[in-house]
Amino acid sequence: MADEMVRKAQQFINIVYEGKLGIGRIPETGVTSWSMMFALTRALQYELGITSLSDSFGPTTLSTLQSKYPALNSATVPSGNFAKIIQSALYCKGYDGGDIDGTYNSRVAASVARLKQNMGVDFVYPGGNLVPKVFKGLLNMDAYVTVNGGSDTIQAVQRWLNGAYVHRRDFFIIPADGHHSRDVAKSMLFAVQYELGMADGTANGVFGPGTQSGLKSHTVAPGDSNTWVRLFSAGMVLNKRPVAFTGTFTSALASEVSAFQSFAKLPVTGTGNFSTWASLLVSYGDQSRNGEACDGVTLITTARAATLKAQGIKYIGRYLTNPDPTPSGDLIHKAIQPGELRTIAANGLRCFPIYQTFGRDASDFSYPQGRAAGQAAVNAALDHGFKSGTRIFFAVDFDALNEDVTNSVLPHFKGITDAIADDGNRFEIGVYGPRNVCTRVSEAGHATASFVSDMSSGFSGNFGYPLPENWAYDQIVTRTVGSGDGAINIDINIASGRDTGQNSFNPPRGPLPDTRLNSSVLTAMQTDVGKYMESIGFPNDGGFRSHTHEVCFRTVVIEYDTVITQLAYRYKMRKALIQTSAYWEMRHIDAIDVSKDLKIIAEFNATGSFGDSSTGICQIFGRTAVLAWNHAIRKGYAEGSIRDLNSDQDKYNIWRDCMDDDQFAISTVPLIHMWNADGAPGNVFEEKPLRPVRLDYTESETFQILRRYQGPADSEATPHAKQRMALYQIMEKYNSISRNV
Incomplete structure (x- = not known):
């Protein structure tokens, strides 16, 4: 106002x-x-x-x-x-x-x-x-009165900190709004350092060795009454424990301390010992703790499994996929490797799967990308042999601010939730990320457990937020353990017991070539594709566009299933790559496209001059078709005569083929994909070559192929490709079912 x-x-x-x-x-x-x-x-x-x-x-x-x-x-x-x-x-x-x-x-x-x-x-x-x-x-x-439902008790802590320490050189007035925050958390560290006797210029608000060493000699216990108790109770208040802000360690405070220690999986003593201080002051807490869980990017061999068991590890987090098509160094085995789950189970360990491809920036999160991530994770989990009931942890690995969570992360997890639901809820959803992300995603109903990236203590979403109520794993420190063949670098996680991973797996699904779609999946596949397209603004009745969902699905997916199966087998690519590009383009055709086609035909008939435009059910330019076919013929992918790129007649002829002959248009799609994989030679916008198209393409490679079909990276092709990735994963879901029947 x-x-x-x-x-x-x-x-x-x-x-x-x-x-x-x-x-x-x-x-x-x-x-x-x-x-x-x-x-x-x-x-x-x-x-x-x-x-x-x-x-x-x-x-x-x-x-x-x-x-x-x-x-x-x-x-x-x-x-x-x-x-x-x-x-x-x-x-x-x-x-x-x-x-x-x-x-x-x-x-x-x-x-x-x-x-x-x-x-x-x-x-x-x-x-x-x-x-x-x-x-x-x-x-x-900053506000100095409670706002937005702020806590009076937290406000009392904030005002006390201001009054007690404002005279110190590096302490500045913090909010008194009744809400914990990064500034309040840092002020608590300053207060601890001042009480330890650190001078101005030495006290820095960082939980360093001097601060940790000092706290180890300041355990507070029932009966104590001093400033240290007041600081300790402030830490409890700021971590949303139901205690009074007090300078006396009462029996009521001791009871709540025991409850907090039990919740955080600390030794239950009812006293304010170092481990408890650490958990109240910084997200990672006491990093000398040993955890029962770990996660990492290293292949688990028999020797490494023995090392982990000797460390008391029971649960291992491993990645379902690796978006890097040519990993090197430490990341070469980031994704679960063939036979690895068998090794984990044979050594009495359990595995919980993590799904992360991009996820380093808010732009990597949206509803369509969430749909793609959800279905991709399901496909990958089934490929590795994870059974129904497994919880997959989806990663948010960046310092997401509150507005990022609202605008990007929550819609993304809604997409994941919808994808998992459409798959029949075979898998549960977990969230990996900072405390605020985990809490908000879980409170929105999009995750049943949290894997907390508490090691990233400087993240805005960790500094000043309590441990989520549904935490399953708490990532606190990186260590190298073991020696020789058993040496392994891991992130140590405290385990709450809310998730225990899996120790029994189905046989993995190998990279089999695609087959014709099993007739039993067609109805569900059509429904799933239609639901997704409606969710991103494409009504099933077509809206203002020329074709309904039913017509596009029947034409591309059903009528040309045999043709697409043969093309995919011949070119060693996934059918979903062809289906996605063809269906997507057909769904986009509108009256303007039809009008352009008629104008080009009339102009060519009148003048012999060809004005290029995308045409046909796969919306292919004449120039693109010439380049893709010539490339395929020269590479031996296809047979035929080389067309003259400078001839309007040649470009018009192939353009008419793409417009008039649906089978020819569909047959051109995989050639465009292979041409794009080789860098689109001869195109106005040549690109960096990818690996040749193959069945084991990573998600990042698939994304590039889908994007390149439409245009350069700095065009609308990029956001459209993020939407098409979800469509691809739905198509791939039903193709994978059919080829594994």
């Missing part, structure tokens, strides 16, 4: 400082924003005589303010504009700033006093003077 005094503050900045702050005009919306706070910060720097302005209220701003105006009030404020900056900032924070008239009056002083009270620093900085650290806290978007 717009606030007229905030709007007046924005107008003040625009009028007085236009062209002076190194930024454009502030939108006069009447709504507080970071852009407004940055502008006020720059205005302050300008008034302080700082020549290099920035959005950050950093050390230079703080030290300059401290040296010139250690206490701002009606007697010391240097100018009307300086006072207006303070008044404007107060309104942006929700406090009374007077009339923004350049006067540090009693209303301003009263608001500053209330601000300090809300921060928890009023007894450190009494009265209505504005001091530098409070000014710094004024010029940001």
Whole structure:
């Protein structure tokens, strides 16, 4: 909701400082924003005589303010504009700033006093003077009252930390909004270091060796009453344990400590020992712990299995696929290798599968990509021999911010959920990622267990978030264990028992060539393809496009099944590659495409000049068809006569074949795929060659083939290929069923 005094503050900045702050005009919306706070910060720097302005209220701003105006009030404020900056900032924070008239009056002083009270620093900085650290806290978007259902108990912790440590050089005022956060978590580490006696400049808010060593001698237990107990209870509060914020270690606190230790799989002592301190302060906790689980990218041999058993490992996480078609070094065996699951089971160990291909950025997550990931994981799990009931952990391996989770990760997991459901819920869904990702995905109903990447303690989604309630594996440290042939580098995971992997597997499915579709799968296949296409905006009745889902499916998948089977066998590629490209293009045909075809025919008949365009059920350009066929003939993939790329007649003839002869068009699709795999020689946009198309193509190679069929990487072909990957996986699902019957 717009606030007229905030709007007046924005107008003040625009009028007085236009062209002076190194930024454009502030939108006069009447709504507080970071852009407004940055502008006020720059205005302050300008008034302080700082020549290099920035959005950050950093050390230079703080030290300059401290040296010139250690206490701002009606007697010391240097100018009307300086006072207006303070008044404007107060309104942006929700406090009374007077009339923004350049006067540090009693209303301003009263608001500053209330601000300090809300921060928890009023007894450190009494009265209505504005001091530098409070000014710094004024010029940001932090709240000092509870917001969005914030906890009063957490707010009490925040205010206590501010009041207790604001006098220290490197401690700055944190929010008092009732919510745990990265800043609050770091302030707790500073507080611990200060209580350990670390000097300013030594204390750094990092859980390093000195901090760990000091904490080992500060166990707190029932009956203790001191600042260490207060800090410990604060850690419990911030980890959402139902305790009071107290300086006395009561029996009630001891009971909740025992419950937390049991939950986190720590030794249950009911005391605040080092391992418990560590779990409260940092996501990875006490990294000296031994876990019953591990994960890694290394092949499990008999010798390595023996090493893991000797370490107390019971559960091993291994990857279903490796997106790199030519892995090297440590990643050569990232994916489960032939015979490996047999070795794991024979040595009394259990395996839980992990699915990760891309997943390093928010752009790798969306509903269509989730659909593709879900079905790809099912296909891969079945290929390796995992049985129904296995939980597959889908990875989110980047520092996903809250908005990334909302906009990308949750839709992605909805896609995974839908894909698993359409497959008959043979497999359960787990999520791998930072704490916030795991919690939100699980609360949305898209995962039944979490594999927490707590080793990435600096991730925004780990710093300040509690361990998810449904955690199954907690990844805490990387170690190399064993020696000689048994040496192996692994990530150590604490296991909760919520997931125990599998120790019995079906025979693996080899890379068999495709066969004709089994008639028993056609109805389900048509339904699944239609449901997916509807989910991305293609109604089954065709909408404004020329063909319905039924017509496209019947034409491409059913009527030409024998032809596509023969083509796939001849060229050693998956049928799904041909089916996906043909079906996708046919679904996209609309009246504009038909009109273009008629215009090209009329122009050629009238002038002999060929104006190229995509045509036919597979939407192929004449130039593309010539290049693909010539390439295939020269390579020995196909037989025929070489066509002249410079001849309009040759290009028109093959274009008409693609338009008029559906079988010819479909037969051209695999030739285009092989031409694209070889780098599309002769094309306007030549590409880096891939491996020749083969049955064991990785997902990244398949993605490239699907993308290249449509266009260059920097075009709409890339987002479309992300959608087509899900379609490909659905097609592949039913082809794999048919070839393994």
